[in-house]
Amino acid sequence: MDALKLDELLPYLVNRLGPRVEAGFAGPLRANGITLPMWRVLAVLRVSGPMGLNDLGAGTSLPLSTLSRLVGDMVSRGLLSRIRKPDDARAVEVDLTDRGRAVANAMTPLARHYETAMARGFASAELAELRRLLIKLYANMDGIETTWRAAAE
Amino acid sequence: MDALKLDELLPYLVNRLGPRVEAGFAGPLRANGITLPMWRVLAVLRVSGPMGLNDLGAGTSLPLSTLSRLVGDMVSRGLLSRIRKPDDARAVEVDLTDRGRAVANAMTPLARHYETAMARGFASAELAELRRLLIKLYANMDGIETTWRAAAE
DNA sequence: ATAGAATAATTCCAAATGGAAATATTAATT
DNA sequence: AATTAATATTTCCATTTGGAATTATTCTAT
Numbered sequence: 022m023d024a025l026k027l028d029e030l031l032p033y034l035v036n037r038l039g040p041r042v043e044a045g046f047a048g049p050l051r052a053n054g055i056t057l058p059m060w061r062v063l064a065v066l067r068v069s070g071p072m073g074l075n076d077l078g079a080g081t082s083l084p085l086s087t088l089s090r091l092v093g094d095m096v097s098r099g100l101l102s103r104i105r106k107p108d109d110a111r112a113v114e115v116d117l118t119d120r121g122r123a124v125a126n127a128m129t130p131l132a133r134h135y136e137t138a139m140a141r142g143f144a145s146a147e148l149a150e151l152r153r154l155l156i157k158l159y160a161n162m163d164g165i166e167t168t169w170r171a172a173a174e
Numbered sequence: 175m176d177a178l179k180l181d182e183l184l185p186y187l188v189n190r191l192g193p194r195v196e197a198g199f200a201g202p203l204r205a206n207g208i209t210l211p212m213w214r215v216l217a218v219l220r221v222s223g224p225m226g227l228n229d230l231g232a233g234t235s236l237p238l239s240t241l242s243r244l245v246g247d248m249v250s251r252g253l254l255s256r257i258r259k260p261d262d263a264r265a266v267e268v269d270l271t272d273r274g275r276a277v278a279n280a281m282t283p284l285a286r287h288y289e290t291a292m293a294r295g296f297a298s299a300e301l302a303e304l305r306r307l308l309i310k311l312y313a314n315m316d317g318i319e320t321t322w323r324a325a326a327e
Numbered sequence: 328a329t330a331g332a333a334t335a336a337t338t339c340c341a342a343a344t345g346g347a348a349a350t351a352t353t354a355a356t357t
Numbered sequence: 358a359a360t361t362a363a364t365a366t367t368t369c370c371a372t373t374t375g376g377a378a379t380t381a382t383t384c385t386a387t
Contacts, residue, residue, distance in 0.1 A: 039192030
């Protein structure tokens with residue numbers, strides 16, 4: 022029945038960070054012609070290579086309806102290619118074009134800049150630990166039960 | 175020029191967590207009649223007491239246009255009160271109603287459930303360290319330079 | 328072989344979003 | 358005491374969003 026201090030709740034601590042990071046990121050990206058979800062797509066593809074929409078959704082944390090639209094958009098901007106898989110006509114393979122790769126590369130210094138700025142004041146051991154814990158936390162959230170109900174009123 | 179491994183970038187690690195947490199949270203909240211931004215508002219007000227929109231925006235990481243609308247909505251649902259400050263007619267003071275507090279309280283077990291689920295497999299020292307680092311990281315992002323530009327193409 | 332289930336992606340559309348302009352009030356400056 | 362600047366909130370509106378339905382294809386079981 023006690024007070025549930027907010028700053029101890031992991032969901033709160035995690036969720037308030039996202040918008041703050043995005044707020045800083047979105048402007049510079051837009052000044053360079055892309056949006057934040059586009060950057061996510063570019064970054065994931067550059068690291069992990071070509072993939073279908075499901076994997077891209079997992080990598081970017083974007084829902085499929087949003088992603089399908091976004092990929093179409095990026096294809097028409099010349100950032101991505103999207104081809105039907107020869108062996109499975111349901112699926113597509115999305116990949117960077119040369120131009121997409123060039124844009125992704127051009128954004129790298131920005132990403133590094135943010136990395137550095139965010140990490141300012143962290144000892145390198147702290148930083149390593151933070152990364153490790155964030156990865157573990159993410160993995161940990163795979164099998165969380167989502168059926169729960171309480172009677173308000 | 176090197177590859178910029180994604181899983182080492184703090185912004186990536188942080189941003190992918192948000193949607194995953196929200197995906198799990200939104201359903202149960204909706205089943206109980208509120209949305210996730212509403213929950214944020216309720217939670218912040220319960221912990222920190224009545225406040226104006228600016229502070230509420232800082233606490234919830236919601237932009238003011240969204241927040242103003244949302245608060246109006248929640249007032250008409252009977253969850254919040256919103257009164258002009260007597261000493262400053264520009265400002266308002268937003269607070270929980272009894273009903274708002276009751277709903278917030280009813281959600282507490284859900285929040286705890288998530289807290290526990292997310293923390294599964296973490297040693298309690300790890301958990302404390304994670305909280306500390308997340309708080310530090312958040313604070314660290316106050317003065318990040320947002321002017322940056324690169325030439326793509 | 329065929330019907331039904333499962334998978335991959337897309338499209339639809341009602342709702343949510345947030346930057347920018349507008350409104351209202353208070354504070355600061357000349 | 359005006360005039361200008363700053364602050365707090367609200368409203369506007371074009372864009373974005375994502376759940377649900379749809380389409381198309383492949384897999385499974387009879």
